[in-house]
Amino acid sequence: MYPKEFQESIKKVEATRQARSTQQFPMLSLADRTALLEAYHPDYKKGTMREISIGVNKGDKTPHEFANLFEAYSQINPNDFSVPAPKYEADILVIGGGGAGVAAAIVAKQAKANVFLVTKLRVADANTTMAQGGIQAADKENDSPAIHYLDVVGGGGFKNIPELVRALVSDGPEVIRWLEELGVIFDKASDGTMLSIHGGGTSRKRMHPCRDYTGAELMRCLKDEFLDQKIKYLEYTGALELLIDKNGNCVGAILVNMENGEIFTVKAKTTILATGGAGQLHIQGFPTSNHYGATADGLVLGYRAGAKLAFLDTIQYHPTGVGYPEQILGQLITEKVRGVGAQLVNVDGERFIYDLETRDVVSSAIIREVQDRKKGIMSVTTGGVWLDTPLIEMKSGSGTILKQLPAMYRQFIKFGIDMTKEPVVTYPTQHYQNGGILCNEYGETNIPALYAAGEVTGGVHGRNRLMGNSLLDILVFGRRAGRHAAEKASKTTEVKDGTIEHVMKYHQELGKAGISKERKSPMLLPDYRPKEFQDRFYFLSHLKE
């Protein structure tokens, strides 16, 4: 139930619903989009970024929250640490157990590689599981990978890396077939035709949903296949540093058992970083839709070893995070809600943006409505606007929400809000890391034998990702990295000992730049405890100087 002060505004939303249901709202021109972004998108907010003071991307601008992780010391003291002999050896070490890592592991195993996967939570504890609305792929008659390409680069501000976009859109149909064969239950007609919808910025209906549990459905099938393939893995195992041999090849990683603090190493012919995103950094204080482990660890590990990063000055804020109730602030309200007909309206029940503009644009419009025009619902923490969900039922019939958006219905009804009858409050939430480690189309980084795949990488989505292209991204590039790393491993006969000399050098640079020794990374887990309890990660306490 909403508090009384919301009721008056809800009446206004109800009063305009009928008229809005058939109203066409114009899309913005590219010039208007740019103007809106520059005025209201958080990426353009002054004082929120700084130049990185050390490392490969020295001088590049990035949010302070990222810079704080790069300008930070290792969790281990390299001068007082001898790299333990490998506890495990493998052809491929995969770091990260989300969609990209698991896809890479399955494909590499099928290519006869000996794969070892580590993840700091459980396999499948990842943003993949939380993806709701669908996966894009150009597989219908009226669509083509070229049309998909144009949508991707338009959404990305025409800054995307062309080779990566080509790989993304060209592998799409093959990925969908792979998923069908893995037993993923897509929303289909009885003859097998995929039901597909629009997302923000798509010119064709190429979003393939599995109700609103798309990521969860994909991830549980991938995980089950991963287990069926009997791939070796360790859960609750975090990565502290990469190991680099004297020739500069990546040869594995230093890991920590997150429960008993044991430090150990895995020696590998190739290593795939698939550590995911960074929502738990709460850039500019935004709430996040991301899972508990989204702490940018892979960026830190790669960067210390000399991996180049790209697009570090852009973050995706999903337009529709939960704005109320407080308990679930920032959790995702899938774009599919707008894809099936809900509209964004202000406190007076008026529309203010075409609902399926790209995410960066819609978020900027919501921020303008709340902060500048003062037409938001101001009594909630972040301020917010309405997402008029009962309109879905008005347009497509009673029961549509329960059928197509069961997760969203559950999310709100648990707090007494029935989205079939009442609109929901929404505000942008930190959702996706547009930038990351620079790779080629096979997932290779500039460090020999180090690959990366998924959200930890940057470039394919340019400055803004479209809905449904992340699920595609993790599978396209997870599979490519897995395949390529397996091939490379098959040709690698000798693996030299790994060192952490790169960490020593990095520490020297940090010292020269006068960075405080208090600052450490990778973060591994966010700390939501009250201040007096913090700085006590018991599983790292024995590493303290």
Place this chain on the structure above:
Amino acid sequence: MAQLATIYIMGKEYKVPNSLTILQAIEASGFLFVRSCGCRGGFCGACSTVYRTKDSYKLKVALACQTKIEDGMYLAQIPFYPGNKAVHNLSQIKPTTETLCALYPEIMRCISCGSCTKVCPQDIKVMDYVNAAIRGDYAKIAALSFDCIMCGLCATRCPAEIVQYNVALVARRIYGAHVMKKAQHVNKRLDQMKENQFASEIEELMKNSADQLKERYTKRDMEK
């Protein structure tokens, strides 16, 4: 100042603001989650929690991230449950009545007590899909179990030691891979891709300047 609620984490008393979720309340009490915390958004099943409230014998369950605390809650989480998963080769499997019983013979031990259904935080009719599994009714299992987040609470309550969520998962995979029809439009597209039908068009786009791309982007037709 928020009002405080008294909660008991594994029997020990803590006072926390009463507006928090169970997950937030445990953190506010000074605990760092390593286990029992995953997506923080109701999708991963990591934070399944068993609780009882004051003056009641009834055991209830919740996802800690999706449930507000109540005064007097006695809380315990289930970080891991050693449920069995049958390893199989999906491509070789047949969607027959015997398949599920062969993979998980314990489903035949179901006594239809309904504990699984009663405990499910997603309100899934778990017992009904176990019965459908015994009959080999794949469509029904898929429909009934689709919203499962594999928190595992059903398995903790099952007197027959069935791991319901794994039974449902393999049944859904069999249904998706072997019963549902494959999308014919995907076949067609894959054939076209084999013939490199779109390669030159994409290469042309890759060579386009930003201005050329912008013009093409602005002029693209939008499917209604």
